Amino acid sequence: MGAPEDDKTRVEAAPRPEGDDLPRRIGRFHVLGRLGVGAQGQVLLGYDADLNRRVAIKLLRGTGGPDERDRMRREAQALALLSHPNVVQVYEVGEYANTLYLAMEYVSGSTLHTWVKNHSQREILGAYLQAGRGLAAAHSAGLVHRDFKPLNAMVGKDGRVRVMDFGLARGELATRSPEENTVMRAPTAVLWSGVTEAGSLMGTPAYMAPEHWNGEVVDARTDQFAFCVSLWEGVYGERPYAGKSTEDFRAVILGNKRREPPAAAKVPSWLRQAIERGMQGDPAQRWPSMAALLAELESGTPRRRRRFAAAAFLGVGGLVVGDVAYENLQARWQADACWDGGQELVSQWETARPTAQAAFVAAMPALGERTFRRAATIVDEFTAGWASAKSKLCMMPRIDPRWSSDLVGRAEECLLEARWAFESTLERFVAADAAAVQHAVAAVSDLPPPTTCLDLSYLARQSPPPADEQVRAEVLRVRQALRQVRSLGATGRFQEGLEQSRKLVTEADAVGWRPLSALARFRAAMFASDVTDLEQAETWLEEAMVLAAETGQDSLLADIVTGMADVVGGRMARHEEGLRWAKLAQAMTVSLGEADTVRGTWVLNILGLIYLDRGQLDEAEEVMEQILTIVREELGVDELEMAGPLNNRGNLHYRRDRLEDARVCYQRALELFERILGPEHPDVALALGNLARLALDRGDLDGAERLGLRALAIREQTNGAESLEASHAQQDLGNIYRSRGESAKALELLERAAVGAAKALGAEHPEVGYALLSLGELHVQRGDFEKASRFYSRALGIFQASRGPDHLDVAPALTGLGEVALGRGRVAEAVRHFERALQLYAANERPRDAAWARFALARARWTRKASQAEARELARAAAEELTALGAAADRAEVDAWLAERGK
Known part of the structure; x- marks a missing residue:
């Protein structure tokens, strides 16, 4: 298949000159042009016709022997396994014309070197944080870049930074200045730096660490040095080491002759000190890891940093405190007991890492290694952040008078709780089973951010600990248990979590400290909601709400009210009540200053889903767009927190018959x-189920079956065969088999789905109504109108009682009853049902369903000779509507009906 006709393939590559020497194809890729050329090879622009995307193809000049090619291929394949939003993705490695090629993600944008020239210091730091995350991910995967610099990171038009050229050939090498060129003295340094011979030199002089110049072993700390040189260059506008030749750079870097920054540069001293530590000549004096450096940089960004501005005096010298004092003392802290004390978790993690990694691989050989790398990157960031917060807290009482003993105690308990969460998760990692592996990334993503523990406003909102030491000890014991139980939810063990949290409610009440009783009930309620014990969840939330309000726990109270909105308005479908709770919770997040944060999107998500369920589509769309904007600005487009909002946005598009928009959202969420979570995670089944329904609507029954079977397997494995989640997958797959005409399979699955939903939610819940609709459709198809009528009538009663007579969900029940009436020859009754369904579909912005209702009405009218002309016009109108919606298969069915009746 050739390249498409549109402009997607006509990009920045220079046009092919007459008689050029470029190949037409390399492997399965069409070659469109040349992006760059250098001593080691060339970079071509390619087109992947199978996946309709552009690629960058690195094609080498040299060959090397078979062993060398095998080693290079293995290293390139290792890089291909590294899937991270801030690393250019490697798609394929192969051989062409007796040399190697690498097909990689094509990034349309500019290098970081060029991009920084037109952006603010804050934006530059944000871009480098992204690049640093890419390096940290590579380090976690056992890869070292060896040649990081601003020219080896691209800033895409979407604002996302990707690190590239992990020791691979680059284009346009011959056109660069000496300090920009890469020194490559090893004959084997052809494709991948990881296979360069010992003692060889490979890197860019201006960014090379001392150990690199000395031919010593390079590791992640070498990348850290290059990263800090690059960041210095970005924020100061010039490199820290001046030189015009390779020997110049060797002399100044080995001699640690760093020049003073420009006098006009306004770079905070905390940022300068963080960068300078990363450029220490001795690797042991640099940051312990890229994750540790990134945690320090992130703690100083405007979004997270809390400026310490109080003034006081420390000792005889009378140092003014605040940021200046902190920054002046920072270097000293790193060498004393405060710094050492902060390293406890880092050491604990490094000690346990090999055991945990082995447990992951043993539990799931195919998935474990990759999942562990993803989880380990997050743990690296957490432990580094915890170490930084712990070290800072150690010094706060000495430099800032606002840090009273009470606040220090609250901060210590906050860090202690974060440590409990980490240790509980780590305990499950070192003894990981398949379920722990599947939920690992979600589990570590749920770890509390340590930076919160230094937020004075947050600490001030927490209840002071009990004065009685014995009571305080008991409170800490129960809180530790609650945190450990919470990790059960993060690993999908909801029933076990409910059983343990129920006991902890009793234990909390026995302690007699009301804030603890409120927290215990809230945690237990969330588990009860997870296992659909909704009445118990509501009871605990009501009790927790009173206790939290009485004890002034504003932040916890906001969480409880949000949980109530979810349980009552979302899961129990009491929409009016749920909306009131959601709007109250939304007001509370505004009061707490969290309305525009990722944490604040929890209530927005619930609000949007209630609007969607009520058919208030404009309101739902406004809220969902707000969520996506917040997450995009806070975290970026490639974080896990984007997946849920994208999935919900897809549901909105589906409701509005924007099927292609829905597919794009569902696919991106998947x-x-x-x-991030791995292919067997329950959330994967959520997206698969949505895509299966879309495939069914499009008439792709084979594709729908594949998706549906995979979703059901995940649900039954992770949630249980009789769970509510499994019933959703059973219903989807049952509807697929019904459409394929496999009646027996469909009946078994749909009956299981109906029983499962009723068992989980109660017989009057709308979810049960949906299952009954599917059973009604199946029995109409089987010609059993008696059973079909019972199922449709029962569903209609449920929807009218729970949703109201004008809700969208009433329409398919009416349509079903119309089909039953038509099958029994009761034409007037059928017309009445179809007309009412058509009104509801039109009122609820469902044009495709409205077209089908119009066609159903046409079929009913045709049975009476006097109304056949009207029937023909109704069918034609339905056909035109389906054409406008791009529903070709549906239009064909209507056309066939018209053709049989002479149009």
Whole structure:
């Protein structure tokens, strides 16, 4: 298949000159042009016709022997396994014309070197944080870049930074200045730096660490040095080491002759000190890891940093405190007991890492290694952040008078709780089973951010600990148990979590400290909601709400009210009540200053889903767009927190018959879930189920079956065969088999789905109504109108009682009853049902369903000779509507009906 006709393939590559020497194809890729050329090879622009995307193809000049090619291929394949939003993705490695090629993600944008020239210091730091995350991910996967610099990171037009050229050939090498060129003295340094011979030199002089110049072993700390040189260059506008030749750079870097920054540069001293530590000549004096450096940089960004501005004096010298005092003392802290004390978790993690990694691989050989790398990157960031917060807290009472003993105590308990969460998760990692592996990324993503523990406003909102030491000890014991139980939810063990949290409610009440009783009930309620014991969840939330309000726990109270909105308005479908709770919770997040944060999107998500369920589509769309904007600005487009909102946005598009928009959202959510959580995670089944329904609507029954079977397997494995989640997958797959005409399979699955939903939610819940609709459709198809009528009538009663007579969900029940009436020859009754369904579909912005209702009405009218002309016009109108919606298969069915009746 050739390249498409549109402009997607006509990009920045220079046009092919007459008689050029470029190949037409390399492997399965069409070659469109040349992006760059250098001593080691060339970079071509290619087109992947199978996946309709552009690629960058690195094609080498040299060959090397078979062993060398095998080693290079293995290293390139290792890089291909590294899937991270801030690393250019490697798609394929292969051989062409007796040399190697690498097909990689094509990034349209500019290098970081060029991009920084037109952006603010804050934006530059944000871009480098992204690049640093890419390096940290590579380090977690056992890869070292060896040649990081601003020219080896691209800033895409979407604002996302990707690190590239992990020791691979680059284009346009011959056109660069000496300090920009890469020194490559090893004959084997052809494709991948990881296979360069010992003692060889490979890197860019201006960014090379001392150990690199000395031919010593390079590791992640070498990348850290190059990263800090690059960041210095970005924020100061010039490199820290001046030189015009390779020997110049060797002399100044080995001699640690760093020049003073420009006098006019306004770079905070905390940022300068963080960068300078990363450029220490001795690797042991640099940051312990890229994750540790990134945690320090993130703690100083405007979004997270809390400026310490109080003034006081410390000792005889009378140092003014605040940021200046902190920054002046920072270097000293790193060498004393405060710094050492902060390293406890880092050491604990490094000690346990090999055991945990082995447990992951043993539990799931195919998935474990990749999942562990993803989880380990997050743990690296957490432990580094905890170490930084712990070290800072150690010094706060000495430099800032606002840090009273009470606040220090609250901060210590906050860090202690974060440590409990980490240790509980780590305990499950070192003894990981398949379920722990599947939920690992979600579990570590749920770890509390340590930076919160230094937020004075947050600490001030927490209840002071009990004065009685014995009571305080008991409170800490129960809180530790609650945190450990919470990790059960993060690993999908909801029933076990409910059983343990129920006991902890009793234990909390026995302690007699009301804030603890409120927290215990809230945690237990969330588990009860997870296992659909909704009445118990509501009871605990009501009790927790009173206790939290009485004890002034504003932040916890906001969480409880949000949980109530979810349980009552979302899961129990009491929409009016749920909306009131959601709007109250939304007001509370505004009061707490969290309305525009990722944490604040929890209530927005619930609000949007209630609007969607009520058919208030404009309101739902406004809220969902707000969520996506917040997450995009806070975290970026490739974080896990984007997946849920994208999935919900897809549901909105589906409701509005924007099927292609829905597919794009569902597919993007699936990609994020699979990449970050792993292919067997329950959230993957959520996206698969949505895509299966879309495939069914499009008439792709084979594709729908594949998706549906995979979703059901995940649900039954992770949630249980009789769970509510499994019933959703059973219903989807049952509807697929019904459409394929496999009646027996469909009946078994749909009956299981109806029983499962009723058992989980109660016989009057709308979810049960949906299952009954599917059974009604199946029995109409089987010609059993008596059973079909019973199922449709029962569903209609449920929807009218729970949703109201004008809700969208009433329409399919009416349509079903119309089909039953038509099958029994009761034409007037059928017309009445179809007309009412058509009104509801039109009122609820469902044009495709409205077209089908119009066609059903046409079929009913045709049975009476006097109304056949009207029937023909109704069918033609339905056909035109389906054409406008791009529903070709549906239009064909209507056309066939018209053709049989002479149009």
